[in-house]
Amino acid sequence: MSMTAEQGEVKPSGPAAAVILAAGVGTFALGLFTTMNEASSDISDFLRFSDDVGPLSGKTIISTAAFFVAWAVLGYIWRGREVAWRPVLIATVVLLGLGFLGTFPTFFEAFAD
Amino acid sequence: MELTNREFWTFIHGMVLGSLFLLAFSGGLAGLYSLRPEWATSEGIRERMTRLRYGIGLMALIAWGTVLTGTWIIYPWYRENLSEVGEDRYAGCEGLQVPNEDCSPRDFLLSEVSGDTESWHTFWFEWKEHVAWIAPMFATAAAFLVFYYGRSLAQNRFLRRLVIWLFVGSFVTAGIAGLIGALVTKTAPIT
Numbered sequence: 001m002s003m004t005a006e007q008g009e010v011k012p013s014g015p016a017a018a019v020i021l022a023a024g025v026g027t028f029a030l031g032l033f034t035t036m037n038e039a040s041s042d043i044s045d046f047l048r049f050s051d052d053v054g055p056l057s058g059k060t061i062i063s064t065a066a067f068f069v070a071w072a073v074l075g076y077i078w079r080g081r082e083v084a085w086r087p088v089l090i091a092t093v094v095l096l097g098l099g100f101l102g103t104f105p106t107f108f109e110a111f112a113d
Numbered sequence: 114m115e116l117t118n119r120e121f122w123t124f125i126h127g128m129v130l131g132s133l134f135l136l137a138f139s140g141g142l143a144g145l146y147s148l149r150p151e152w153a154t155s156e157g158i159r160e161r162m163t164r165l166r167y168g169i170g171l172m173a174l175i176a177w178g179t180v181l182t183g184t185w186i187i188y189p190w191y192r193e194n195l196s197e198v199g200e201d202r203y204a205g206c207e208g209l210q211v212p213n214e215d216c217s218p219r220d221f222l223l224s225e226v227s228g229d230t231e232s233w234h235t236f237w238f239e240w241k242e243h244v245a246w247i248a249p250m251f252a253t254a255a256a257f258l259v260f261y262y263g264r265s266l267a268q269n270r271f272l273r274r275l276v277i278w279l280f281v282g283s284f285v286t287a288g289i290a291g292l293i294g295a296l297v298t299k300t301a302p303i304t
Contacts, residue, residue: 011262019257023250034243052189060184060246067250103243105236
């Protein structure tokens with residue numbers, strides 16, 4: 001699904017695929033740490049980066065860092081390269097779905113310690 | 114009219130940034146949808162792209178601003194443990210109809226002193242505080258694609274649809290968080 005000559009200027013898909021997959025990675029990290037926070041009091045204590053904000057501080061800092069680090073790493077690996085869209089989009093949808101599920105209270109409370 | 118510090122920040126978070134996000138989304142979606150070579154001259158596409166870059170870039174910045182102010186400024190006020198006196202966890206909320214300086218919004222909802230309000234925190238607010246953070250990541254991805262591909266988005270339906278999906282995904286998650294925030298604020302405002 002890359003651009004053809006008739007469709008206009010051809011730019012490699014790598015950098016664009018990197019940011020989309022990184023958004024999936026960040027969302028997955030958010031869901032994962034939200035669920036792990038419920039499952040373990042040690043993890044919950046670790047995620048308490050700020051006493052005022054509580055464990056939400058760690059969950060959001062880590063997931064935001066996961067997004068930007070994944071973007072930087074994938075962007076570097078895929079710079080100037082043509083990447084097949086299909087596997088990237090499938091992986092992103094799976095990560096997004098799992099991440100979204102992990103932020104859903106009915107789901108993460110099932111793992112409560 | 115005078116606003117307290119807390120009212121000022123809830124106004125910035127919900128009304129100013131929230132309204133700008135909605136405005137930027139509406140403009141951006143219309144711009145993306147109509148970005149087709151059969152509907153505009155190349156001069157028209159160039160003009161639309163400038164607007165689209167500013168609009169979507171602004172939307173991504175607003176999305177980050179909204180979650181940062183919400184989590185780091187307002188949320189600590191929402192979740193303060195103020196009502197505990199001795200063994201009674203919600204003593205400070207006794208007889209209240211709205212939260213006050215002895216009963217934070219979370220205390221107020223969990224105490225159920227004004228009715229069946231516990232799930233407003235345990236389900237709805239718990240979901241809001243997490244799901245909101247998905248919005249800026251997807252808005253950033255949409256903005257990057259608009260800057261990266263530029264005018265070639267007009268010629269490529271697949272890429273244009275991809276940006277629209279990212280854009281709508283960001284809006285839906287922000288919309289869930291915004292709607293829950295508005296409803297919780299109606300029941301238990303930050304004062």
